[in-house]
Amino acid sequence: MFDGTQRRIVSMWFPRLPSDRVLRTCPTDRPFALTLRAENTDRIYCLNAMAEARGLHRGMPFAQARAFCSDLGHAPADPVADARMLAVLRRWATRYCPWVGRDGRDGLALDITGSAHLAGGEQAMLDDMRGRLARAGFAVRLGLGDSPGAAWALARHGDGRGGERAAPGQGARALAPLPVAALRLDEATSIGLQRLGLRRIGDLVATPRAPLARRFGPNLLTRLDQALGRQPESIAPEPDPPSYVTRLTLPEPIGLTADVMAGTERLLRALCDRLKAQEAGVRVLCLTLRRVDQASRQVELRLAAAMRDPARILPLFARGVDEVEAGFGIDQLRLEATQVEPLPVAQIGRMQVAQDRLENLITRIGTRIGLENIQRFLPADSHIPERSFLIAPAAWSQPEAGWSASLPRPLRLFAPEPLVARGSTPPARLRWRRMALDVTRAIGPERIAPEWWLDDPQWRTGLRDYWRIDTRQGRRLWMFHTPQNPGWFVQGEFA
Amino acid sequence: MPFPLRPARVHEACGPGATGFAAVACAQAQGDLIWIRESWQAETLHPVGLSAFFDPSRLLVAQARNQIDALAVAEDALRDGSVALVVAEFSRALDLREGRRLQLAAQAGGSTGLCLIGEGMGSNAAETRWLCAPVFDPQDKAPSTRMRWEIIKNKSGTVGAWHVRWNAEAHRLDVVSPASQ
Known part of the structure; x- marks a missing residue:
């Protein structure tokens, strides 16, 4: 629209995301509610359709809900897991278009401009989304419009029977019968509008703008313009977290230690390049060797410091790889950095080289006796002899100065x-x-x-x-x- | 007196003053130190006490499960050469093979090794063996660190005994005349 193309946005709304997430794993045919403890009261956080049909609603005290509905199943709510679930859904939604952003705690916004034909048209795409999400156990409402605001309004306030789809350029007509709350307004504004008799978006469009702005502030008109596509609004897509996995599949199985080390070196190079691009260093590496008989052996390497230099890491694998029983041969190597830390580029000096050698030694000893068993002493502020020092794992601490003894102490x-x-x-x-x-x-x-x-x-x-x-x-x-x-x-x- | 210890060799110290001997050896070494002990042993090092000899922030402590692990860690550390001194406490006598392996690792890596052993448990591969005991002398000033260090095995020199005292102010080892009885 602003650059000549017609934008098309899909808004997905998961009205019962928290309870659907729990019920996916343990389906029930009874009323079910999630409870969240706030201000010393258990209140209903989310509930399934059957519980809603029995007259329960969100925010209701849980004790009251139990009185209404004695067979109510319940579980504690976990908003963090819900956010994680939404992130998973966001990643899944990139199968339809590359431009997917999260919208609040229970919605997604997809910019499907130019990608609808890949799914066989807009209607087919919406049907596909609905079908797949229903199979996964999620209640969903979809809205399709020319702007994120219009799609949001249609998803949440559309009639759900095909009216949630606004044809290109017909956004204003599709939005007209929707209530003003569909404009993402705060509660005070929408109640104020209803008191004035402006119940529908169509009424609002027909009203002169200046008195509205004077009475309700600029936010109302901004929201209206965003919904009608007169003002641009962007969707913020999220980058996928970088993956630090490399894999090598071999046409012929290998069994010699030198061959496995050569393969590991190749994987390590690729992995370290990726780490370098992200200015990250690896702390724990896991090498999985899959054998011909489908069994797999794992070699875990815990490093004493974050590093990304293949020449330093490779010799540390030697001991672990040497212990692996190759059986009939190894045909796949997979190297994963399971723990990654930020590691900015630093100037290399002579002191740094000595430090690197010591870290290599700590790692090598750590593969034998455990990295946490290499310790260093840190000073502590206490007169009690047993507590006048701390013992910290050397891999996760820095040496500290400040040792002093005013009186002689035993060795x-x-x-x-x-x-x-x-x-x-x-x-x-x-x-x-x-x-x-x-x-x-x-x-x-x-x-x-x-x-x-x-x-x-x-x-x-x-x-x-x-x-x-x-x-x-x-x-x-x-x-x-x-x-x-x-x-x-x-x-x-x-x- | 053949002290500081000959570098890139493994030495042994025994007797009740072996810890003090190791502390002085650590103080004389330049660079990082590693102290290997078996984790089941109840006696611990006291870093505040060690700070009279050297800066404990240079020290790493490796807690091995048993003597096999302690030996392996000592060999790794000696062969690597990134630490100046490797101190290892052993509870069981070392045989010639274990002692020789440590000696070869020290020669390859260039680190100095010091094994703290029980009396009469030395291996023949050690470069020197020291019998250390604290000594009381009524003429010493109050917090005395007077020790008697006797060298009871020396591959490249003669044996002898010396009375020494650690000078905490100057960070120096003073050789003193024997106590008058």
Whole structure:
């Protein structure tokens, strides 16, 4: 229209998307409702046609609905899953045209300009959509018009018996009998219009524009012009999420490790090119090797850092590929990046090369003992010796500076080992781990109070007075006395 | 004293002061460090205590399930050569084959290895073996780190014993005269 072509838009409306989504998997022949808890009340979020026929409606308190309808089946609503379902439907709808956008929480808008003939005409396309969605278990209402606004109005307020399709150029006539609410107006505006006696869109078109704009603001006329196609309105199509899967099918099965690695390298190159185009790096890779006998073997590679350099990743596969039993041969390789992180292009320096080598080492060790078992220490702000540091997996943390010890601390810590001693000063002789030790010097006490805001079973005995003990035999121990609950314990050993 | 340890070789330390010996070896090494231990062992390293010797942010700790895994991780890390020092704690005696494999990996990768072993559990493939024990000397200042390091096996040198003390201010190892009894 604006560039000489007639736009044709289909609007799909799924009036019962949430309940249809649930009932697809477990169909029922009873009334059914989804409930959503808001403001401490369970209210009906969505319901099936049978429940509607029994007089229930959305927003009704669930307890009341149960009173009306004792055999009401119900399930909790999940708006996130509904949004995911709509995204799936949006992707499905690209089978009709490439230009599909989401429209609210329960609708889609398809720009089928120039693609209707591929389905055998507009009517055939609408019938096809209706048939396929009905088979998938979705109630749907369709509208076809010259603009997104007209299609929206026809889908939601058309009569549903063929009147939901406006012929090209006939949008104004098709919209005329529809109520003003079909213009996507807010409730106050449509009620105000009805009070003035303007119930249909046709009435609104015939009314002078200036007084309307003065009374209801510019939004009303914008919506009217959009529905009649006088003002452009765009559909926002969404890009498909990039897929990081590559596959290689072989005419003859292979079995040698070197051959599989060569195939993997080819897949890895293609995958890394795709990652590079998206400025992403892979964190977890999954290589699926399908054998001739249809069994498949998987090799998972968890990397210590996001990376996309095939030369670095390939050697890390060597161990996993080597363990695979090839059987009668492998005829398909599939490489998927199952976890991807953004990885912007960075300047490569000498430090970076050393960092890369360390990450490769962490990955290689991680394939054997598990990536989370390679850890590093991070400083923590606590006086409690056990909590003065954190242990974090090295692959998901950065080294942190800020280690400081105002008083000497032992090199080794262990669970407190009780001693036979009494009194609040260290004993002159003690037995520890079947050794008789003579105390020659005791430095302390250093009193550490438990953190009352954390209930630590180890610290239920209360305050601790820590002593550093030098013994004549050489061992230097870190002991504490619990004055509130008398007892002596050894907790660490110094260098 | 043959310390710092000869690079690209695997050494062993035993005795009650082996942890202190490893901490000093870590402090002398330039670069990243990896400390391999078996995850079932209850005694843990205390990084705040290690910070008197070196910066614990250089340290990675690998928790292996058993000694087989610990050996494999140590061999990987030594052969890779991206860490300066590999410290591995072993609970079982190493036989000649395991010790030799570690030694060859260290020579190939250029990393130095240090195995912390129980007394009398050394393998013949080690370059040096140190018996370390803390020592008390009444003349030392209060928080003393005086240790007696005795070299009980040396492939390319003589054996001997030294009294040393870690100087935390200067980050330096001082060799001191033996304690007067």
